[in-house]
Amino acid sequence: MALRLVSKNFRNKVSPMLSSASLLHSHATSFGFKEVREEEKSQMVGEVFSKVASNYDLMNDLMSAGLHRLWKDRLVSKLRPFPGMKHLDVAGGTGDVAFRILESVSSIRRRALQEPVDDGLQEETQIYVCDINPNMLNVGKKRAIERGLAEDKSLTWVQGDAEALSFGDNSMDGYTIAFGIRNVTHIEKVLAEAYRVLKRGGRFLCIELSHVEIPVFKELYDFYSFSVIPPLGELVADDRESYQYLVESIRRFPPQEKFASMIADAGFQKVEYENLVGGVASIHSGVKI
Ligand SMILES: C[S@@+](CC[C@H](N)C(=O)[O-])C[C@H]1O[C@@H](n2cnc3c(N)ncnc32)[C@H](O)[C@@H]1O
Numbered sequence: 001m002a003l004r005l006v007s008k009n010f011r012n013k014v015s016p017m018l019s020s021a022s023l024l025h026s027h028a029t030s031f032g033f034k035e036v037r038e039e040e041k042s043q044m045v046g047e048v049f050s051k052v053a054s055n056y057d058l059m060n061d062l063m064s065a066g067l068h069r070l071w072k073d074r075l076v077s078k079l080r081p082f083p084g085m086k087h088l089d090v091a092g093g094t095g096d097v098a099f100r101i102l103e104s105v106s107s108i109r110r111r112a113l114q115e116p117v118d119d120g121l122q123e124e125t126q127i128y129v130c131d132i133n134p135n136m137l138n139v140g141k142k143r144a145i146e147r148g149l150a151e152d153k154s155l156t157w158v159q160g161d162a163e164a165l166s167f168g169d170n171s172m173d174g175y176t177i178a179f180g181i182r183n184v185t186h187i188e189k190v191l192a193e194a195y196r197v198l199k200r201g202g203r204f205l206c207i208e209l210s211h212v213e214i215p216v217f218k219e220l221y222d223f224y225s226f227s228v229i230p231p232l233g234e235l236v237a238d239d240r241e242s243y244q245y246l247v248e249s250i251r252r253f254p255p256q257e258k259f260a261s262m263i264a265d266a267g268f269q270k271v272e273y274e275n276l277v278g279g280v281a282s283i284h285s286g287v288k289i
Pocket of ligand 1: 045049090091092093095096097131132160161163177178
């Protein structure tokens with residue numbers, strides 16, 4: 001009964017916002033449930049991530065009960081990194097994905113050589129971390145220093161826009177984007193750029209907070225999202241609005257099937273996805289053939 005009431009209240013509050021958002025005209029886009037001009041969105045997203053950067057790790061752990069760590073492990077295990085690979089992690093400011101890829105490559109090499117990592121071979125692997133926001137990149141660079149990776153030549157930090165990458169055509173073996181694509185203005189441009197920079201045989205993997213369709217769990221998840229996360233943001237980071245944007249932006253992101261078809265439309269083949277925790281997050285993948 002209480003659950004039905006929560007669900008009804010949520011629908012009454014959110015449905016009008018969703019339907020007005022679906023009437024967006026051609027030069028407007030969504031910023032959470034708000035309709036904004038396309039030119040405004042990246043600046044607004046930039047302000048969100050500049051504000052959340054300092055509390056990013058703590059809030060991520062609190063909001064996901066640490067699950068984001070296991071999800072990123074899963075993303076990297078699906079990537080199947082290999083020594084010598086050229087990889088691009090987009091929207092990768094925190095370095096979370098890049099560090100995991102480096103660890104994976106190092107452990108493959110250690111197993112292969114049965115001896116400590118050889119610096120000469122290690123240099124061949126190149127992981128580029130690209131993010132539009134210098135504050136988020138600074139979070140990652142600081143963590144690299146803490147991990148003793150400051151001088152690691154395998155790791156390169158680049159400020160750049162996922163919609164217009166500065167990397168050459170057919171230059172990467174792998175491309176990942178973790179919890180970043182729902183923040184961009186034009187998803188299609190990001191996918192086109194991912195396709196352009198990948199070599200033939202190169203793999204695209206994207207993890208994103210996604211859509212839960214399991215009855216009861218969906219209602220509980222909506223309640224948690226809209227009634228717990230923004231107040232938690234206020235309590236821990238003194239920032240309710242950024243976390244309100246976070247939960248709204250998840251609802252505005254295309255559902256799993258639709259996003260899979262967008263990836264296929266960008267030219268990728270073998271497109272598939274895996275739901276994590278009933279669709280709270282999903283990992284989409286594809287190959288450039
Ligand atoms: C939720 S954080 C994810 C960070 C990291 N991938 C992780 O999982 O910990 C989203 C990131 O997307 C970045 N971002 C947003 N729009 C972007 C764009 N157009 N190009 C590149 N990065 C972007 C933000 O600056 C932010 O660092």
